[in-house]
Amino acid sequence: MKIKFKHLALVALGSASLSWSDIPSLIEESPSPSFSWSFSDHNIFTNAKDPGDPSLPATNTLAHQTTLGGEYGPVSASVAFSTKLSPNGAPELNRNFIVDKKTLTGDWENWELKLGDTHQELGRGIALSLFSNPAFGVDNTLEGGAVKYRNSYLEMATFGGRVNVLKAPVAINPVDTLMEGRQVVIAGGSITGNLSSDVKLTAHYHTTSNQPEGKAVNKRYQTVGASLDFRNIISGLDGYLESNVMDWEASSYGKGMQQKPRAYGNFASLSYSDLLLKTKIEAKDYRSFVYDFQRPPTLEEEIVLATNNSDVTAARFSAERRFAEGAVAIGATYLTGEDREAKANIHHPVAYSKLKLGSGVEFEIKGGYRWMPLKNNLAHGSLKTKVKTGKGQYLELELRKQNLNQAISSPLPIQEERNAAHATYTFSEKFSLGVGYEFMPTNLAELGNHFVNGTATYKTGVLTARGFIGQTSGGTQCASGVCRQVPPYTGAYLETAVAF
């Protein structure tokens, strides 16, 4: 039997035992509302080779999303239409003006009501995270309803609906959503108590069911967790603790639903800072925590090797000291732990230094070594400089080197060497040009050893346009503080974003 997500959403909405009679009085308190609207448009036109088979002819793709929004007092609504056209690519992947997202929101002083697509996250994203990251073409939402009530002492939230992922992402390297042929329904909620102005205690819960298309539900998850967030417990000392337990069951052929081993997801951080020193200790302990809709803290540096966030225990220590009124900073981090999927320990020390010479020249040098004994190792280093050449004009130069050995104990080591240089000149706050070069001597000849590219960026308050031509070797790409591995790219693209 197919689950009716509308019914589940209504149950979730109704489960909040809240007094609806409060709402009209809150509306009356609002000063005279005015209507406003918004329009945004994001386009990417790309002509690129298939990274899996560069011998095939390049294909043209247009990816486009328009979002229209309106707001009247505390009520707002938005709808996003997407299009993906590939005239000489695979026509079966074309999408024409499909409605990807729609949201109706009411936001009063103590109440928030949302219908349609909403982003949901519990704690630090270990138990659940439905989030958006445009650079990777990710916009996972819950299509249903969500209600929140809050006052100065507590906050209660409840939500329910089905997972809705982008059908036509506007991104060069969209992350695979893995949602094809299944429906996922999630309902849950949280309650937070403000124990004092600096201490918050939260409990959260959600239940998830996974149903392959045309079949019965084959997986069910239930997660319960709690978190404690405290600031300035002693002057300058902040901390966060979170613990989650997940029970889940999955159907086995001929045996019905079978209970799986209980999973745990724990995270803690403790930091101390003042004007000269920033120190932090973070620890994660994830045990058998396999769940598709999460974004847990990884503790990894921007050099991403680890993809295991389900069965790993690790801690990271970091410290940064500033000198000469912030003109000089030195810092170091050290990650250590155990990756139970790889059956190996992890060590990753990193050291860096930042230097400002007057108001015109900045340097940053960084180096590190990540290794898993008998498994793999990675040495990385980078140098960044920024030189002011005039009013609003800069020259930025970045050099990076990285040596990776993915199989130390193998008789045939798998080595990857990357040497990259990137220069950008900012002519004004509106316009900049960049050139990049990467040399990968360890690549097979058919994948290429030299990668050259050029970019031009034009920005105003309402328009951002970026043109790219050339090749990239793939590897790590970072956006919004998150790094992912992406495939190589050969071709050209024009990306525009307009917002009124």
Added chain:
Amino acid sequence: MANKPFFLFLILFFGMGALAKPAPQFQGELLGGKRISLKQSLKPGRSLILCFWATWCAPCLQELKEVSSRLKSNPSLPVDMLAINVDTAETASDIAPTLKLYGFDFPVVLDPKHEIFSKYQNSKSLPFSALVNTKGEIAKTFSGFHEQMFDEVKKELGLESSSIENKI
């Protein structure tokens, strides 16, 4: 002649961008637990600079430093600042230490799910700032770090010829 409606649409479409529009309303949680709305932040007769930032964004920190120091150096300027942090859960542990390390003491609204950010900028690129005038309208937006941002703010608010500007 057949293209007339199309050109009219283009003129309207791009012309609308030049009109000031009401700043999208929001309320969010301040670092420290209290809640604040745009209406509460916008004080009578004063404009507001909304600075969207994240701990991992170096130009954002440069912009925060620039804006806060210039506002501090001239308290008579009728402009306030509200910083909106968009760090997600993955980097949220860095917010308080970063503020302390840089000595920032302005109010910071936490927007980990980008609910406020999405209302102001859909492509979510940083740094991004919006100047909200005394009428509650978006007078100007800034994408990327602008060295002359403060001069443009003054120009937009008509403060260029006042005696205040010389003190900034």
